[in-house]
Structures are given as structure tokens and as C-alpha cells.
Amino acid sequence: MDIKAYIESGILELYVAGTLSEKENEEVYALMQKHPEVLQEVLEIEAAIVKLTASTSQRDSDHILQRIKQTLGFDGNKDTKVVSIAKPKYNWITYTGWAASIVLAAGLLWTVNQNKQLQSDVQIAETQQSLLETQIANSKNSLEDANVLISVLRDDNITKVPLAGQGNFASTFAKVYWDKDSDRIFLDAQGLPDPPEGKVYQVWSLTLTPLTPTSLGTIDSFTADANKIFEIKNANESEAFGITLEPAGGSESPTMDQLYTLGVVSAS
Known part of the structure; x- marks a missing residue:
């Protein structure tokens, strides 16, 4: 032209x-x-x-x-x-x-x-x-996460630790799936209620003799997460796991009167 x-x-x-x-x-x-x-x-x-x-x-x-x-x-x-x-x-x-x-x-x-x-x-x-791209990416990530979780649940080498409710929180419960080979746990916290505003759940790895708590971090996305399953790094020689309710940002040591669940790792 x-x-x-x-x-x-x-x-x-x-x-x-x-x-x-x-x-x-x-x-x-x-x-x-x-x-x-x-x-x-x-x-x-x-x-x-x-x-x-x-x-x-x-x-x-x-x-x-x-x-x-x-x-x-x-x-x-x-x-x-x-x-x-x-x-x-x-x-x-x-x-x-x-x-x-x-x-x-x-x-x-x-x-x-x-x-x-x-x-x-x-x-x-x-x-x-x-x-649309975000939805596709989220769907893809969700599918990958689901496949990882399924493989963990079916793995006989995964250590399963039930966490029972404690004291005033006897109706609560949770479960830890510990993958020692990859230094991580999968926490199923479906049995915990949503934390009050300004509060967060904090996960602890415990050794029993002497009793020594080590923080594995806070669950900041608890309310927003629909499945209530969280992957957490854990390179400790854990003998038990506990979950407490702490102020936002977490605490250096667990608040024992706010201990919601506790579970000891089986010796087997």
C-alpha cells in the first residue's frame, strides 16, 4: 500500500x-x-x-x-x-x-x-x-500438593503422631505426619478452631529428657487455609509435638495454659 x-x-x-x-x-x-x-x-x-x-x-x-x-x-x-x-x-x-x-x-x-x-x-x-493464569497456577499447585500428601499418607516409613486435646481444650485434636528423610512434617490441624483475632497457633518440637521445646514456627495462614494441612520444616530429633495458642508473631517458649494439643512420638 x-x-x-x-x-x-x-x-x-x-x-x-x-x-x-x-x-x-x-x-x-x-x-x-x-x-x-x-x-x-x-x-x-x-x-x-x-x-x-x-x-x-x-x-x-x-x-x-x-x-x-x-x-x-x-x-x-x-x-x-x-x-x-x-x-x-x-x-x-x-x-x-x-x-x-x-x-x-x-x-x-x-x-x-x-x-x-x-x-x-x-x-x-x-x-x-x-x-485465569493465576487460577490455573493455583489449580496446578493444589494438584501437586495433593499428590505429595497422598504419597505421604501411603508411605509406611512416615511416622504418624496423633496429638490429643489438653486441659480445657480436650475436644481439640491434630495429627503429625513426620517425613524424617526430608526433614519435614505435615500437620493436619482440622481439629483446631480458628484462633481469636491477634492470636496464632505455634507448633513445637519437644525432647523429653530434659523437657526442651523448639519452635517450628507459627501457622499464620490457618484461617485462610481451607484444608488445614500445613507443611513445616523439622530437622530436630523430636520426641513429641505440641501446639499452643500464642500472640501474633509467636513466643520464645510455649504458653502452657494455652496448650491445645500434645502427642508423643511412638518408640517403634
Whole structure:
């Protein structure tokens, strides 16, 4: 395509004026994306329209009114009795310029609105694509996590430690699946209620002689996690596991009156 001839054809002016068909608008828009000189020409046309409409709106109305008075014979002379009506002179170039400026200004507004709508549609599409990709990634991760958990539950070498409710929390329960080969545990905390606001559950690895607690960290995502199964690193020679309720951020040592569950590792 001869881009120079296309620009000189006048179709870009019609595009800015908003008088093209939908198909023609799409063709012009496609060429704007492909050829920078076409885009530049459209921008220059729009800028010219803005200047034109600005200049026509700033005419001196007092000057125009004075011209009308002079034409009709009202020149300030009180004795004037005869009204002289001059033959109107039609300046078709001026009228045409005004009409063109109005049409092109309207077209400019239409183009701006169309561009805004297009940008909005693109943003919506990009957001939907991002959400879809996130959902796919989450589904993939969930499936992988489920497969890992299934393999752990079926592995005879995994040490299973039930944690029973303690004291005032006798109705609570949890279970630890300890994978010693990979220094990790899987904590099934479905038997614990959601912690109060400002509180978190903290998991402890214990040695019994002497009794020494080692923090395995807090479960900050407890409420948000639907499955209540958490993977936690544990490189300790644990003899028992416990869960306490602690202030947000955790504690250096367990709060014993907030000990929810406790379980001893089987000697087998």
C-alpha cells in the first residue's frame, strides 16, 4: 500500500470526523498501529481541530454586534428614520469552515471515546487473562500438593503422631505426619478452631529428657487455609509435638495454659 497516497486521500480526516463505517474505522486503526506516519497524521489532524474550535469560540461578540448594528443602520444617530438593510453576503467558505469544525470536533470526541473504550476493553481482557493464569497456577499447585500428601499418607516409613486435646481444650485434636528423610512434617490441624483475632497457633518440637521445646514456627495462614494441612520444616530429633495458642508473631517458649494439643512420638 502507498501510505503517502493513503494519507493524502482524505480518509484520515473522515476518520477523525467519525463519518466512516465500522469496518473502515477498523482498517484505519489497524494502519495506525502498523505505520507510525499514519498515527502521526491522525494526531496532527486532531490537534488542528482542537485549535480551530478554540479559535472560533473566542470571537469578540461585541464586535459582531456592532457590525450588525451598522448593517441595520443603528449607528448611534437618534435622528435616523430610515433603516437600510443591506443585501446579505453569504460567505460560504466561512460557513463551510464552521460546519467542518463542528463535524470534526464531534468526530474527535467520538474518536477519543472509542479509544477510551478500547483501552478499557484491553485492560479488562488483560485482567481476565491474569486471573485465569493465576487460577490455573493455583489449580496446578493444589494438584501437586495433593499428590505429595497422598504419597505421604501411603508411605509406611512416615511416622504418624496423633496429638490429643489438653486441659480445657480436650475436644481439640491434630495429627503429625513426620517425613524424617526430608526433614519435614505435615500437620493436619482440622481439629483446631480458628484462633481469636491477634492470636496464632505455634507448633513445637519437644525432647523429653530434659523437657526442651523448639519452635517450628507459627501457622499464620490457618484461617485462610481451607484444608488445614500445613507443611513445616523439622530437622530436630523430636520426641513429641505440641501446639499452643500464642500472640501474633509467636513466643520464645510455649504458653502452657494455652496448650491445645500434645502427642508423643511412638518408640517403634
